[in-house]
Amino acid sequence: xxxxxxxxxxxxxxxxxxxxxGSLALIGSIGLLKLPSFYMRMHSPSMGxxxxxxxxxxxxxxxxxxxxxRPVFHEVLITLFMVMTAPVSATLIxxxxxxxxxxxxxxxxxxxxxxx
Amino acid sequence: MSVQVIFESAAWYAQMCFVLAMVFAAVxxxxxxxxxxxxxxxxxxxxxxxxxxxMLGVRSTSTVYFDMxxxxxxxxxxxxMALTKxxxxxxxxxx
Amino acid sequence: MNRFPILLAILLFIMWLxxxxxxxPGHVVLGAVLAFFVxxxxxxxxxxxxxxxxxxxxxxLAGAVLIDIVRxxxxxxxxxxxxxxxxxxxxxxxxxxxxxxxxxxxxxxAMILTATPGTVWVDLSxxxxxxxxxxxxxxxxxxxxxxxxxxxxxxxxxxxx
Numbered sequence: 001x002x003x004x005x006x007x008x009x010x011x012x013x014x015x016x017x018x019x020x021x022g023s024l025a026l027i028g029s030i031g032l033l034k035l036p037s038f039y040m041r042m043h044s045p046s047m048g049x050x051x052x053x054x055x056x057x058x059x060x061x062x063x064x065x066x067x068x069x070r071p072v073f074h075e076v077l078i079t080l081f082m083v084m085t086a087p088v089s090a091t092l093i094x095x096x097x098x099x100x101x102x103x104x105x106x107x108x109x110x111x112x113x114x115x116x
Numbered sequence: 117m118s119v120q121v122i123f124e125s126a127a128w129y130a131q132m133c134f135v136l137a138m139v140f141a142a143v144x145x146x147x148x149x150x151x152x153x154x155x156x157x158x159x160x161x162x163x164x165x166x167x168x169x170x171m172l173g174v175r176s177t178s179t180v181y182f183d184m185x186x187x188x189x190x191x192x193x194x195x196x197m198a199l200t201k202x203x204x205x206x207x208x209x210x211x
Numbered sequence: 212m213n214r215f216p217i218l219l220a221i222l223l224f225i226m227w228l229x230x231x232x233x234x235x236p237g238h239v240v241l242g243a244v245l246a247f248f249v250x251x252x253x254x255x256x257x258x259x260x261x262x263x264x265x266x267x268x269x270x271x272l273a274g275a276v277l278i279d280i281v282r283x284x285x286x287x288x289x290x291x292x293x294x295x296x297x298x299x300x301x302x303x304x305x306x307x308x309x310x311x312x313x314x315x316x317x318x319x320x321a322m323i324l325t326a327t328p329g330t331v332w333v334d335l336s337x338x339x340x341x342x343x344x345x346x347x348x349x350x351x352x353x354x355x356x357x358x359x360x361x362x363x364x365x366x367x368x369x370x371x372x
Contacts, residue, residue, distance in 0.1 A: 011119045015126035018171075022133030024284060025164060029137035031291035032144050032160055038153055040302050041144075043347040044291055045160040046328045048137065048167075051284045056130065056167050060174050067177055074182065074232045078166075081189050087325035089159055089196035091332050094345065096203030097152035098333065179232075 010066035014059040021055030024048055038097060042090070049086040054079060124175070131171040137164040155199045162192030216260070220250035261315040265369055272366040276323050279362070287328040290348055303349040304333065307356045309342050311364050316371040323363055 006014075024047050031044025057075045064072040141164060144157035166188040173181030227242035228234060290300045311317055317339060321332045324344065334343040346355060 006120065006123055008119045011123040014174075015123050018126045018130040018174075021167075022130030024288070025137045025167060026133040027288045027291050029140035029160060029164065031287070032157065033140045035291065037302070038150060038156075039345055040300070040347060041153065042156065042331055042345070043287055043329055045141075045156065045163070046326070046331075047284050047287055048160065049163055050280055050326050050328065053163065053167060056170055060170055063174050063177075064179070072232065074229045075170075077226065077229050078170075078182075078186055078189055081186070081193075082163075083322070083326065085189070085193040086163075087322045087332070089193060089200065090325050091321065092197070092200040093152060093155055093159070093203070094331050094333050096155070096200045097150070099204055100150065100152055 006063065006066055010062045014062045017055040017059040017062075021052045021059065024052035024055070028052065042094060042097070046086065046090060049082065049090075053082050127171060127175045131168060131175065134164045134168040134171060138168065152203060155196065155203060158199065159192060159196045162188060162195065166192065216250050216254040219254065220246045223249055259314065261313075261371070263370060264372065268366050268369050272363070272370075275362055275366075276327070280327055283327050283329040287347060295348075300348040301350065302345070302347050304343055304345050305349065305352050305355055306341055306343045307359065309335075309340055309364065311368050311372075312339060313368075313371040316367040320363055320367055324359070 028044045028046070028048035031047075032041055035041045035044060057079045061072060061075045064075075138161055141157045141161040145154050145161060148154045148157055166185045169181050169185045169188065173179065173185070224242050224246040227245060228238060231238045231242075289295055309317075311320060317335070321335075324330050324332045329347045331345045332342070333345050335341070344355075344359075349355070
C-alpha cells in the first residue's frame with residue numbers, strides 16, 4: 001500500500017469510525033455464528049448492515065474528500081441503497097422463514113399420521 | 117507515532133474484521149441447519165464483501181473499488197430477493 | 212395522476228451527478244434530460260403519489276431513529292457477547308394495533324423498525340390494522356408497544372395524514 005498523506009482532522013475521525021464499524025460488523029457475524037435459534041440469528045447481521053456500513057461509508061467519504069481537496073459525496077449512494085434494500089430483504093427472509101417452519105411442521109405431522 | 121500510522125493500522129484492523137466476518141458468514145452458509153439460515157448467511161457475506169472492497173479502496177486511495185462495491189450491493193439485493201422467492205414458493209422462475 | 216413527479220426527477224438528477232461524481236456542464240445537461248424522461252416514464256407505473264403534509268416533523272424523527280439505531284446496536288452487541296448480566300434473552304413475537312393507514316408512512320415505519328437491530332417487521336394484516344414484530348430481547352411487551360406508537364407512529368401520522 002502506498003503511503004497516504006492525510007491531514008489529522010480527517011485521519012483521526014476516520015480511524016475511530018473504521019474501528020467502530022469493523023468491530024460492529026465482526027460482532028454481528030459472531031452473533032450469526034453462535035446464537036442458538038434462527039429467529040435470534042436474524043437480528044445480528046443487521047448491526048453490520050446499518051451502523052457498521054454507515055461508519056465505514058462516512059470514513060471513506062472523509063478520506064477521499066481530504067485526499068482530493070474537494071468534498072466527495074458519491075458514497076452517499078451506497079448508503080442510500082443499503083438503507084433502502086436491507087430492510088426489504090430482512091423482512092422477506094423473515095416471512096420466508098416463517099412460511100418454511102410452518103410447512104415443515106405440517107409435513108412432519110402428515111408424515112407421523114401416515115406412519116401411525 | 118504519527119497520524120498516518122494510526123490511520124493505516126485502523127484501516128487494516130477494519131479490513132481484517134470484515135474478512136473475519138466473511139469467514140463466519142461462510143461457516144454459517146455451509147453449516148446452517150435450514151435453507152433460511154443459508155439465505156441469511158449469504159446476505160451477510162455479500163454485505164461484508166462489499167465493505168471489504170470499500171476498505172481496499174480506502175487503503176489504496178483508488179476510486180475503482182467504489183463502482184465494484186456499488187455493483188456488489190446491487191447483486192446482494194437481487195440475489196437475496198431471488199432466494200427469498202425460492203423460500204416462499206419453492207422455485208425462482210415460475211412457469 | 213397527471214401531475215409530473217418533480218421530486219422523483221430531482222432525486223434522479225442528484226443521483227446521476229453523484230454517480231458521475233462531477234458537476235461538469237455535459238453531465239448536468241445529460242442528467243437533466245435523463246431525469247425528465249425517466250421520471251415521466253416511470254410515474255405511470257405507480258400512480259399512487261405520496262402526500263406530504265408536514266415535512267419539518269421528519270427532522271426530529273430522523274434524529275430519534277439515529278439515536279435508537281446506536282442504542283439498539285449496543286443492546287444487540289451485549290446480547291451477542293453475553294454481557295446481559297447472566298440473564299437469558301427472551302426472543303418473541305409481539306403484535307400491536309396500528310392507526311397509521313397511509314401506505315408510504317407504513318413503508319417508512321417498516322424500514323425504521325427493520326433497520327433498527329433487535330426488531331424485525333414480520334407481517335401486517337390485510338386491512339393494515341395489526342402489525343406483527345419479532346423482537347430479540349422481549350422483556351416488557353407493553354413498553355415496546357408504547358415506544359413504537361409514541362416515537363415512530365405519531366410523527367409519521369403527522370407527516371403523512
